[in-house]
Amino acid sequence: MSTIADTVPALDVLERHISAAVKTLVATQNSDGHWCFELEADATIPAEYVLLRHFRGEDPDLELERLFGAYLRRIQGAHGGWPLFHEGGFDLSASVKAYFALKMIGDDPDAPHMRSARAAVLAHGGAARSNVFTRFLLALYGAIPWRGVPTMPVEIMLLPRWFPFHITKISYWARTVLVPLLVLQALKPQARNPRQVRIDELFVAPPEKVRDWPKGAHQSWGWIKFFGAIDKLLKLTEPYFPKSARRRAIAAAVAFVTERLNGGDGLGAIYPAMANAVLMFDALGYPRDHPHLVAARQSIERLLVVKSDEAYCQPCVSPVWDTALAAHALLEAGDAKSVEGARAGLAWLAPLQVLDVKGDWAMQRPDVQPGGWAFQYANAHYPDLDDTAVVAMALDRAERSAHGAPAGAAVARAREWVEGLQSRDGGWAAFDADNTYHYLNNIPFADHGALLDPPTADVTARCVSMLAQLGETIETSSVFARGVQLLLAGQEKDGSWYGRWGMNYIYGTWSALCALGCAGFDDQSPHIRRAVEWLCRIQNPDGGWGESGDSYRLDYAGFRSAPSTASQTAWALLGLMAVGEVDHPAVARGIAYLAANQTQDGLWREDYHTATGFPRVFYLRYHGYSKYFPLWALSRYRNLKRANSRRSSFGM
Numbered sequence: 118m119s120t121i122a123d124t125v126p127a128l129d130v131l132e133r134h135i136s137a138a139v140k141t142l143v144a145t146q147n148s149d150g151h152w153c154f155e156l157e158a159d160a161t162i163p164a165e166y167v168l169l170r171h172f173r174g175e176d177p178d179l180e181l182e183r184l185f186g187a188y189l190r191r192i193q194g195a196h197g198g199w200p201l202f203h204e205g206g207f208d209l210s211a212s213v214k215a216y217f218a219l220k221m222i223g224d225d226p227d228a229p230h231m232r233s234a235r236a237a238v239l240a241h242g243g244a245a246r247s248n249v250f251t252r253f254l255l256a257l258y259g260a261i262p263w264r265g266v267p268t269m270p271v272e273i274m275l276l277p278r279w280f281p282f283h284i285t286k287i288s289y290w291a292r293t294v295l296v297p298l299l300v301l302q303a304l305k306p307q308a309r310n311p312r313q314v315r316i317d318e319l320f321v322a323p324p325e326k327v328r329d330w331p332k333g334a335h336q337s338w339g340w341i342k343f344f345g346a347i348d349k350l351l352k353l354t355e356p357y358f359p360k361s362a363r364r365r366a367i368a369a370a371v372a373f374v375t376e377r378l379n380g381g382d383g384l385g386a387i388y389p390a391m392a393n394a395v396l397m398f399d400a401l402g403y404p405r406d407h408p409h410l411v412a413a414r415q416s417i418e419r420l421l422v423v424k425s426d427e428a429y430c431q432p433c434v435s436p437v438w439d440t441a442l443a444a445h446a447l448l449e450a451g452d453a454k455s456v457e458g459a460r461a462g463l464a465w466l467a468p469l470q471v472l473d474v475k476g477d478w479a480m481q482r483p484d485v486q487p488g489g490w491a492f493q494y495a496n497a498h499y500p501d502l503d504d505t506a507v508v509a510m511a512l513d514r515a516e517r518s519a520h521g522a523p524a525g526a527a528v529a530r531a532r533e534w535v536e537g538l539q540s541r542d543g544g545w546a547a548f549d550a551d552n553t554y555h556y557l558n559n560i561p562f563a564d565h566g567a568l569l570d571p572p573t574a575d576v577t578a579r580c581v582s583m584l585a586q587l588g589e590t591i592e593t594s595s596v597f598a599r600g601v602q603l604l605l606a607g608q609e610k611d612g613s614w615y616g617r618w619g620m621n622y623i624y625g626t627w628s629a630l631c632a633l634g635c636a637g638f639d640d641q642s643p644h645i646r647r648a649v650e651w652l653c654r655i656q657n658p659d660g661g662w663g664e665s666g667d668s669y670r671l672d673y674a675g676f677r678s679a680p681s682t683a684s685q686t687a688w689a690l691l692g693l694m695a696v697g698e699v700d701h702p703a704v705a706r707g708i709a710y711l712a713a714n715q716t717q718d719g720l721w722r723e724d725y726h727t728a729t730g731f732p733r734v735f736y737l738r739y740h741g742y743s744k745y746f747p748l749w750a751l752s753r754y755r756n757l758k759r760a761n762s763r764r765s766s767f768g769m
Contacts, residue, residue, distance in 0.1 A: 137719030150461035153436035154741030164218035174309030184428035197237035202726035243321035267561030274369040288570035293385030297397035340559030383416030386493035446749035485537030488530030506583040543599030544572025567731035573617035578628035612647030627688035634695035660710030669732035683721035687746035
């Protein structure tokens with residue numbers, strides 16, 4: 118009978134696994150030193166891209182449509198519709214958009230895949246039950262009346278900051294998506310739709326007869342009634358708003374977008390905002406060769422992934438995140454080739470630090486100096502705390518390993534910015550401080566429940582890890598102490614932590630354990646023991662760990678196992694090893710799982726989405742996660758085994 122020891126590779130065999138992963142990861146590095154892997158979401162963004170082209174009446178690209186069609190058909194679920202993540206359940210809004218896009222490019226509505234999609238949509242109440250963003254798109258196409266869309270008057274742009282609703286009170290992504298959308302709702306342009314495609318067959322009742330539009334499941338009944346009454350009042354009074362105020366409001370919205378247009382990287386560097394900017398300029402009558410419209414439209418093309426057999430549109434790109442995490446994995450691997458690759462990546466990252474632009478975050482923290490990194494190639498108005506902490510830790514780690522001294526000015530500025538963006542409760546959010554106006558998630562426009570950017574355990578843990586690595590302690594830093602306290606207070610009853618930006622409790626628990634380990638917490642403390650026990654309890658029989666997007670359900674009642682993935686297994690292992698559990702049998706099984714599932718090219722296959730855009734609404738599949746996280750975990754295990762140390766100097 119075999120034992121765990123029989124299945125865990127010996128260190129010399131493990132070295133070959135690490136070398137194979139290093140070889141392939143370095144081979145994927147761009148000539149200038151950075152990495153940027155594909156970032157895949159679900160059917161919604163590719164479908165919206167197809168519909169954008171037809172909305173504007175752009176010259177048809179039949180080959181590109183063929184490739185997009187192949188992608189959309191491939192990811193259709195067995196339930197007939199389209200899921201939000203790999204092998205996920207039916208999602209109505211994604212299915213409506215995907216069906217519309219396929220019909221737009223010429224798929225026969227009587228084809229089997231279209232019939233099954235239509236049946237699934239109708240069985241779930243029809244297109245009238247889709248979410249607010251889908252209904253907005255349908256209104257632009259004339260498929261539903263505008264009363265099916267919550268009223269958001271463009272005059273919002275003129276409201277004072279003390280008003281209960283103001284664009285400074287919502288998240289960066291909501292801000293950049295909403296502002297051009299306000300102009301579109303004011304102007305109500307209609308799609309050119311040269312093929313005159315309609316989707317009336319997706320409605321249970323004729324759209325003009327629908328009176329009851331859906332609300333978000335997270336929204337409380339009292340707030341729904343309150344904001345619903347306001348929406349009805351706005352619909353009655355909006356036609357009588359002063360025209361002069363409307364002109365000033367539209368001008369303010371256009372000025373907001375233009376200031377943040379971000380060149381070829383696009384408004385907010387995220388697809389929904391970029392697409393809305395294009396439609397806004399179109400609706401305002403900008404000529405097609407206008408520099409702003411040209412830049413906005415070209416920024417979207419940079420998101421396309423076009424292969425020989427299919428194509429899709431990414432929601433954004435992740436070069437800073439990918440490069441920083443790949444550098445960490447290679448620094449952990451530690452051989453000369455790995456360190457050289459990591460240093461090249463860090464040299465590419467260093468000049469991308471935003472030092473000269475006070476972005477939207479300064480609305481809350483005007484006296485803080487800029488010093489963060491953005492997620493994308495360029496997004497100066499919207500650097501984020503997560504990327505900044507990870508980049509700063511990598512720069513500091515590389516400098517310490519080379520010269521035995523902490524990194525210099527770049528890390529100091531990053532530290533100052535991170536500390537300055539701490540929220541009042543002691544935690545950190547992704548992009549802003551104190552973005553906690555929770556009542557706003559109850560407005561009709563917020564049926565997705567993701568209007569805000571409050572502090573989260575995973576980002577707080579990353580910032581705590583950075584500060585600990587830079588030498589801060591509970592005794593010497595009140596900023597650090599408050600961050601640790603919030604992290605401890607956020608632990609769930611079962612011992613896990615909620616993961617906002619990665620899926621889900623495995624991600625949050627990895628992040629928190631790394632922070633606490635780096636902060637020097639006693640490995641036997643109750644918080645750590647409960648987390649370790651939880652991770653060991655949820656390990657799959659195959660030795661790996663897995664968790665799906667279903668863990669974000671509002672009726673979540675405890676961990677539900679999902680198929681093991683390489684990235685989630687690596688997170689669990691890194692979390693356990695960060696608090697001294699390198700010799701735990703669960704770690705041995707996890708290492709054996711990674712070794713057994715490594716492919717011939719030295720990497721790992723991962724079809725599942727393991728990251729989160731918005732819980733319950735939008736999920737992500739980082740194609741890089743299965744390349745650098747398992748390498749990181751294997752290298753950490755080897756290093757700790759060799760050193761017989763409780764934890765490495767780097768806690769993440």
